[in-house]
């Protein structure tokens with residue numbers, strides 16, 4: 001870890017408290033000059049660090065920049081050893097994850113970004129990802145045998161995101177099958193799960209699980225086409241929790257569920273939060289739009305619907321409207 005990262009980690013863990021340059025240097029076993037250089041470097045990156053003559057350095061409690069240094073100390077044992085890579089801006093964290101896996105197929109870890117210039121939804125759709133207001137991340141996972149079912153992974157991620165939001169904010173998020181998280185009737189999070197084929201074994205060697213969360217209201221409003229759809233966790237600039245805390249909580253929750261995927265133990269929580277159950281929904285089939293009643297989530301995360309002719313059908317992927 002570089003001195004800059006060490007200084008940041010210390011300040012993040014003691015946000016709002018002051019520490020003198022000398023004490024910081026002693027604690028981190030580095031010179032005062034390198035502490036000074038590190039502080040200057042961090043300020044240039046946008047960290048609000050106050051320096052007062054008597055008290056020393058203090059990282060403002062309002063600071064909310066994504067960083068490995070802030071996230072790693074909050075992670076549970078299950079994530080120790082996983083790489084956490086935070087970017088200021090990137091085209092798409094899912095695309096970056098794919099590039100990394102192409103270079104190193106054994107890579108396991110998480111790519112995060114404060115902004116995406118080409119944030120992607122399903123079927124080539126755009127996921128609007130402005131800076132400073134969202135949390136965009138991709139988990140690079142090695143699926144256990146037969147556990148590469150993208151729908152199951154998406155549903156587990158949806159539960160993990162709901163639990164993290166509820167624990168940190170007390171709010172009660174709901175799920176729109178299959179990959180959307182809603183709060184107060186608006187979409188606050190979308191999930192995009194993609195598999196990378198291992199050419200030799202012809203199986204899915206890596207899963208890229210992308211999670212995009214609208215954390216606080218963006219400075220310029222959402223674009224017209226999603227104004228009536230999109231919502232945010234917080235509306236003010238100063239949210240009650242930081243994005244780093246939210247990222248860590250989502251990861252901690254997900255990595256508890258992920259090894260349990262085969263048991264489907266989390267699916268009941270998914271069902272409880274899935275607000276489409278019992279509702280009339282429509283979905284496309286070929287050139288037609290079919291209307292049916294959503295009646296259940298099956299053990300593979302599929303949506304079972306009752307058609308007007310009395311037959312049932314299971315949707316495994318795709319978009320429903322309600």
Ligand code: BT5
Pocket residue numbers: 091092093094095116118119120121122123125126127128129135136137138179180187188189190191192209210211212213214225226229230231
């Ligand atoms: C999704 O697709 O909702 C999956 C979004 C996944 C985004 C993450 S961010 C990290 C990772 N890197 C990526 O590039 N992607 C993943 P879908 O169900 O197809 O929904 C897309 C639709 O949601 C769009 O057509 C809009 O109607 C709407 N939408 C776009 N941006 C939105 C936003 N920020 N908040 C709410 N709704 C949005």
